[in-house]
Amino acid sequence: xxxxxxxxxxxxxxxxxxxxxxxxxxxxxxxxxxxxxxxxxxxxxxxxxxxxxxxxxxxxxxxxxxxxxxxxxxxxxxxxxxxxxxxxxxxxxxxxxxxxxxxxxxxxxxxxxxxxxxxxxxxxxxxxxxxxxxxxxxxxxxxxxxxxxxxxxxxxxxxxxxxxxxxxxxxxxxxxxxxxxxxxxxxxxxxxxxxxxxxxxxxxxxxxxx
Amino acid sequence: xxxxxxxxxxxxxxxxxxxxxxxxxxxxxxxxxxxxxxxxxxxxxxxxxxxxxxxxxxxxxxxxxxxxxxxxxxxxxxxxxxxxxxxxxxxxxxxxxxxxxxxxxxxxxxxxxxxxxxxxxxxxxxxxxxxxxxxxxxxxxxxxxxxxxxxxxxxxxxxxxxxxxxxxxxxxxxxxxxxxxxxxxxxxxxxxxxxxxxxxxxxxxxxxxxxxxxxxxxxxxxxxxxxxxxxxxxxxxxxxxxxxxxxxxxxxxxxxxxxxxxxxxxxxxxxxxxxxxxxxxxxxxxxxxxxxxxxxxxxxxxxxxxxxxxxxxxxxxxxxxxxxxxxxxxxxxxxxxxxxxxxxxxxxxxxxxxxxx
Numbered sequence: 001x002x003x004x005x006x007x008x009x010x011x012x013x014x015x016x017x018x019x020x021x022x023x024x025x026x027x028x029x030x031x032x033x034x035x036x037x038x039x040x041x042x043x044x045x046x047x048x049x050x051x052x053x054x055x056x057x058x059x060x061x062x063x064x065x066x067x068x069x070x071x072x073x074x075x076x077x078x079x080x081x082x083x084x085x086x087x088x089x090x091x092x093x094x095x096x097x098x099x100x101x102x103x104x105x106x107x108x109x110x111x112x113x114x115x116x117x118x119x120x121x122x123x124x125x126x127x128x129x130x131x132x133x134x135x136x137x138x139x140x141x142x143x144x145x146x147x148x149x150x151x152x153x154x155x156x157x158x159x160x161x162x163x164x165x166x167x168x169x170x171x172x173x174x175x176x177x178x179x180x181x182x183x184x185x186x187x188x189x190x191x192x193x194x195x196x197x198x199x200x201x202x203x204x205x206x207x208x209x210x
Numbered sequence: 211x212x213x214x215x216x217x218x219x220x221x222x223x224x225x226x227x228x229x230x231x232x233x234x235x236x237x238x239x240x241x242x243x244x245x246x247x248x249x250x251x252x253x254x255x256x257x258x259x260x261x262x263x264x265x266x267x268x269x270x271x272x273x274x275x276x277x278x279x280x281x282x283x284x285x286x287x288x289x290x291x292x293x294x295x296x297x298x299x300x301x302x303x304x305x306x307x308x309x310x311x312x313x314x315x316x317x318x319x320x321x322x323x324x325x326x327x328x329x330x331x332x333x334x335x336x337x338x339x340x341x342x343x344x345x346x347x348x349x350x351x352x353x354x355x356x357x358x359x360x361x362x363x364x365x366x367x368x369x370x371x372x373x374x375x376x377x378x379x380x381x382x383x384x385x386x387x388x389x390x391x392x393x394x395x396x397x398x399x400x401x402x403x404x405x406x407x408x409x410x411x412x413x414x415x416x417x418x419x420x421x422x423x424x425x426x427x428x429x430x431x432x433x434x435x436x437x438x439x440x441x442x443x444x445x446x447x448x449x450x451x452x453x454x455x456x457x458x459x460x461x462x463x464x465x466x467x468x469x470x471x472x473x474x475x476x477x478x479x480x481x482x483x484x485x486x487x488x489x490x491x492x493x494x495x496x497x498x499x500x501x502x503x504x505x506x507x508x509x510x511x512x513x514x515x516x517x518x519x520x521x522x523x524x525x526x527x528x529x530x531x532x533x534x535x536x537x538x539x540x541x542x543x544x545x546x547x548x549x550x551x552x553x554x555x556x557x558x559x560x561x562x563x564x565x566x567x
Contacts, residue, residue: 014497014498014499014516014517014518014519015497015498015499016498016499016500017290017291017293017498017499017500018500019290022501044417046417046420047420048420048503048510048512048529048534049512049514049527049529049533051514051525051527053516053524053525062514064501064512064514066510068433070437070438070439072501072503074501092420093418093419093537093541094419094420094534094537094538096537097533097536097537098529098533105255117246117247117248118247118248118251118566119248119251120248128253128256129255129256
């Protein structure tokens with residue numbers, strides 16, 4: 001998770017690439033969306049997947065359908081995360097998992113969908129696929145205020161401590177780091193030479209034994 | 211009658227990956243099914259919102275068994291979104307890898323299923339044959355599992371005549387011994403009694419829940435994403451394998467027959483492939499969105515990619531086949547004997563690390 005990912009991308013017109021016959025429909029309102037979904041059900045098409053894309057204030061949902069004739073069909077509809085969206089479970093029972101995913105990872109409210117299947121129960125209220133999601137906030141919520149203090153300090157040793165290392169490991173790491181820093185600062189000194197020699201001795205002993 | 215709630219998993223001897231089923235039982239009969247995922251979520255979709263060349267390696271690690279088809283679908287989607295040209299030879303080489311992977315995956319699954327019903331000998335025999343196929347993939351790509359072979363614009367290495375000859379020899383031997391094993395297994399009354407007529411799924415149920423892959427073709431529905439004509443499949447003449455019945459036995463038989471079909475497809479590929487370039491370098495950014503699907507060993511694999519004109523992708527959506535196959539178990543398992551449950555769940559070839567990504 002780098003800082004680059006969190007930066008919102010530059011707005012640019014995105015071209016939709018389609019295979020022959022492939023269609024992207026975008027209904028104007030929720031009623032039209034319901035009609036379109038019902039029409040696909042009557043045609044006997046299969047709901048393949050629901051993609052959710054974070055677009056800032058709104059979240060774009062793309063419903064992908066298989067027309068059973070080697071051609072895909074898509075319905076694109078943007079929803080406000082604060083408003084409850086309709087569920088397609090009555091037409092497509094398989095939509096239950098896809099809608100739970102959208103609900104849980106993207107924070108879209110959907111009727112009769114709890115959104116508690118894919119993530120830990122402690123992640124309640126956090127939606128990791130949103131662009132605004134920050135991993136530090138998740139760590140604070142999962143591991144408590146002790147971590148919060150450590151993150152605020154944001155020093156290297158705290159991060160090492162969070163990775164489950166003991167105090168002895170930490171001391172060793174410190175020693176390694178300080179050695180590296182000294183080498184970088186002073187160039188050739190006596191200390192690194194001393195440090196580097198033991199492994200050579202070991203190798204010699206091994207050769208001798210062999 | 212008294213109802214008992216029995217947890218099945220997340221740790222269970224037949225499950226290679228964790229899922230928790232909560233089963234309501236009346237004596238030995240299942241009357242209620244619910245499941246919970248969430249032990250394998252690794253955030254690969256979120257991690258893929260980065261440089262498109264790096265995201266390839268993240269996507270390849272979604273699944274340990276069908277990593278090749280994940281990279282093929284990702285690159286296919288990227289090539290569709292970014293209009294990247296691919297040489298014909300690369301398309302054939304990709305198809306060979308995908309079919310080798312299908313043989314490897316099906317043999318592996320037959321072994322695991324045999325282990326689940328207590329047929330240890332079949333387990334060892336199929337895994338012995340699988341090992342030759344994995345060795346072949348290693349010779350071709352350099353890696354046994356995560357191949358890193360398919361890349362935007364082609365593949366990373368060529369196959370020479372010597373290796374092609376070796377591959378055909380190995381495949382011939384694998385086919386012969388797989389046929390022997392299939393013959394022996396299909397006449398084994400203990401095995402057949404265990405799987406025939408168990409977990410029966412009719413066509414209507416299958417279509418209502420949108421089941422994909424060999425599980426769908428085991429109900430007699432003739433549908434295969436390879437008929438879309440991606441990669442070199444458009445130049446190979448073949449018909450999807452189907453089997454009537456919809457029970458556990460037909461799901462086994464579809465996979466056995468598909469293994470032989472894959473051998474035939476690879477032979478055709480080696481016959482038709484012509485010398486030429488296998489890679490065209492692509493440098494640039496992706497400004498477009500596209501949806502793309504491939505037939506993974508477990509069924510239809512779907513990717514949706516949106517690039518915003520920068521090097522980083524805005525969204526990568528992955529829908530693995532098990533995600534489509536999982537919901538039907540909620541209805542299919544109702545009325546089953548508890549003792550048949552492990553085999554029925556396993557007959558769908560579930561992969562929960564794919565499902566959760």
